[in-house]
Amino acid sequence: MLTALALAGCNRSVDSPAPIRVDTAPDFPLQTSTIVVPISGSLDDLQRTLEAELPRQLWKIDQRIDACVPAQRVDLGLAKVKLVPKLGCRVVGQVTRGRLVLGGSGDRLTITIPVHATIAAQKVGGVLSKTATGDAVVRAVARLSVAGNWTPTAKVSIDYDWRTPPGIEFLGQRIEFVQKADARLKPVIAGLERTLPRELAKLKLREKLASAWPQGFTSIMLNRERPPAWMRITPKQLGFGGYRIARRRIELTLSAEALTETFVGDRPSDPVATPLPPPARTIGKRGLNFFIPVLADYAQLEPVVERALRKRAAKGISLAGIGPVDVKFGKVTVYATTGGHLAVGIAAEAKAKSSSMLSTKGEVWLTAIPYNVPNSQLVRVRDLDLATNTDSQITNLLVALFKDVSIRESIAQGLAHDFAPDYDKVLRSARKAIGQRREGDFLLSADVTKVENGTLAVTGKGLFMPVRAEGQATITYRPR
Incomplete structure (x- = not known):
C-alpha cells in the first residue's frame, strides 16, 4: 500500500475540476397586500359649511284660505241650524331654523336642526287676527357612499316631530297649520341630499386619489446592505370601505390592493402606473404581506471553514492504512452550483x-446541500461528498484525506451558519423602513405583526433565507 501511494502521490499536485458556478438571484413569489387608506376631514368644517349653505328662513307663506273656520252648526233635534258660516282668512308666516348640529357614529351621519314656526291667521271673517307658534326638531340621517367615478353620494332619511304644533283656537275650533308647514318643510330638508354630496366633494376625493394612485407604483428599501433589498409595490385596485364618523372627524376608508415583490441588489425600476380604477366593492383580506431576504454571503462561510479545518489539523490526523499525516489546509472557496448544492x-x-x-x-472540490427547518434560523449541511473523482482515487492522498469522517465533520461544522443575528438586524431595518414613510401628501404607516422564515435557498449571491412578514398598514392623507 505504501509503495503504491508513494509511486502515485510523490510530490504530485492534484487538481480536481471545479463544479459549475451558478449565479442566479433569489426568486421570491408575488404577494398580495391590502392596505387601508383613510382620507378624513373635519366634521366641524362640514358643519360650518352646511350652516352657511342652509338659509335661516326655510320658507314663508302668504295666501288666502276660504275656509279657515268651517261653518258652525247646532243640533236642535229635528235639524242642524247653521249659526256661523264658514270663515275665510289670510294665512301668513314663516318657518326659521336654529343652529345646525352634525354628529353621528360609525357609518351614520346625523344632522339635527331645531325649527320654529310663526303663522298668523289674519282677518278671520274679515275681523279678527290670531298668531300661532310652533317648534319642531328635524333629524336627518345620511348614509354616505361614492359612485363609480368616485363622486360622493348621500341617501338622507328625514324624521321630525312638532313639539308644539302651530295652531290657534277660534270660536272653540282648533286651526292646525302642521300640514301646511310640513308641505313646505319636506322639500327644504330633502335638499340635504343634494347639499351633502356637494360639500363632501370639497374634500376633493377624486383629485386626491388621482394624485396619490401613481405615487403608489414605487419601491421601498427594506435593507441597505447585506443584502440590499427592496419591496416593489404595484397597486391593482381600490376598494370602497365606507364613511365613518368618530371624534368629530368624517373619514372615508379605502382598501388599496397591491402586489408586493421582493428584489435583492440594485433598486428595481418602478412599475408602470395605470389610470385610477373605479371603486371595487369587494377587496382582499386586510394586511401587508412581503418577503425580507436574509443573506449569508459565501465570503462569510469561507473563513469559518478554514478555521474549523486548521483546528482539526492541530489535533493531528491519522488516516486508515496510512497512519499519521501532516496536513496544511489553505484557502477555502464556496459558491453555488447546480441542484441547490454548495461547491466547496x-x-x-x-x-x-x-x-x-x-x-x-492541490485543491479538492466537494459539494453539499445546506438546509434548515421552517422557522429555524440554524443552517446545517448534508450529503457532503467529493465533487469529482480522480483516476487515482484509491491511491491519492488528498482523496483519502477528504474521505475521512472527522475531516468531513469539520467541514460540515464550518458550513453551518446561525442566521439569528442577521435575521434580527434585517427585521429591524425593514420595520424602520416601512414604519413611517412619506410619498407626496400621503403617509405610509406600517406595523409588522407576524414574522416567519422559510427554507433556505442557494443562490449566486449567497445563502438566502426568505422571511415572510405580515402586518397592518395605513396610508393617510396628510398634506405638508
Whole structure:
C-alpha cells in the first residue's frame, strides 16, 4: 500500500475540476397586500359649511284660505241650524331654523336642526287676527357612499316631530297649520341630499386619489446592505370601505390592493402606473404581506471553514492504512452550483509521516446541500461528498484525506451558519423602513405583526433565507 501511494502521490499536485458556478438571484413569489387608506376631514368644517349653505328662513307663506273656520252648526233635534258660516282668512308666516348640529357614529351621519314656526291667521271673517307658534326638531340621517367615478353620494332619511304644533283656537275650533308647514318643510330638508354630496366633494376625493394612485407604483428599501433589498409595490385596485364618523372627524376608508415583490441588489425600476380604477366593492383580506431576504454571503462561510479545518489539523490526523499525516489546509472557496448544492473548494497539502516521499498538494472540490427547518434560523449541511473523482482515487492522498469522517465533520461544522443575528438586524431595518414613510401628501404607516422564515435557498449571491412578514398598514392623507 505504501509503495503504491508513494509511486502515485510523490510530490504530485492534484487538481480536481471545479463544479459549475451558478449565479442566479433569489426568486421570491408575488404577494398580495391590502392596505387601508383613510382620507378624513373635519366634521366641524362640514358643519360650518352646511350652516352657511342652509338659509335661516326655510320658507314663508302668504295666501288666502276660504275656509279657515268651517261653518258652525247646532243640533236642535229635528235639524242642524247653521249659526256661523264658514270663515275665510289670510294665512301668513314663516318657518326659521336654529343652529345646525352634525354628529353621528360609525357609518351614520346625523344632522339635527331645531325649527320654529310663526303663522298668523289674519282677518278671520274679515275681523279678527290670531298668531300661532310652533317648534319642531328635524333629524336627518345620511348614509354616505361614492359612485363609480368616485363622486360622493348621500341617501338622507328625514324624521321630525312638532313639539308644539302651530295652531290657534277660534270660536272653540282648533286651526292646525302642521300640514301646511310640513308641505313646505319636506322639500327644504330633502335638499340635504343634494347639499351633502356637494360639500363632501370639497374634500376633493377624486383629485386626491388621482394624485396619490401613481405615487403608489414605487419601491421601498427594506435593507441597505447585506443584502440590499427592496419591496416593489404595484397597486391593482381600490376598494370602497365606507364613511365613518368618530371624534368629530368624517373619514372615508379605502382598501388599496397591491402586489408586493421582493428584489435583492440594485433598486428595481418602478412599475408602470395605470389610470385610477373605479371603486371595487369587494377587496382582499386586510394586511401587508412581503418577503425580507436574509443573506449569508459565501465570503462569510469561507473563513469559518478554514478555521474549523486548521483546528482539526492541530489535533493531528491519522488516516486508515496510512497512519499519521501532516496536513496544511489553505484557502477555502464556496459558491453555488447546480441542484441547490454548495461547491466547496479546499486547498490542502498532506504528507505521510511514515514516508517523506508520500506527499500531495492541490485543491479538492466537494459539494453539499445546506438546509434548515421552517422557522429555524440554524443552517446545517448534508450529503457532503467529493465533487469529482480522480483516476487515482484509491491511491491519492488528498482523496483519502477528504474521505475521512472527522475531516468531513469539520467541514460540515464550518458550513453551518446561525442566521439569528442577521435575521434580527434585517427585521429591524425593514420595520424602520416601512414604519413611517412619506410619498407626496400621503403617509405610509406600517406595523409588522407576524414574522416567519422559510427554507433556505442557494443562490449566486449567497445563502438566502426568505422571511415572510405580515402586518397592518395605513396610508393617510396628510398634506405638508
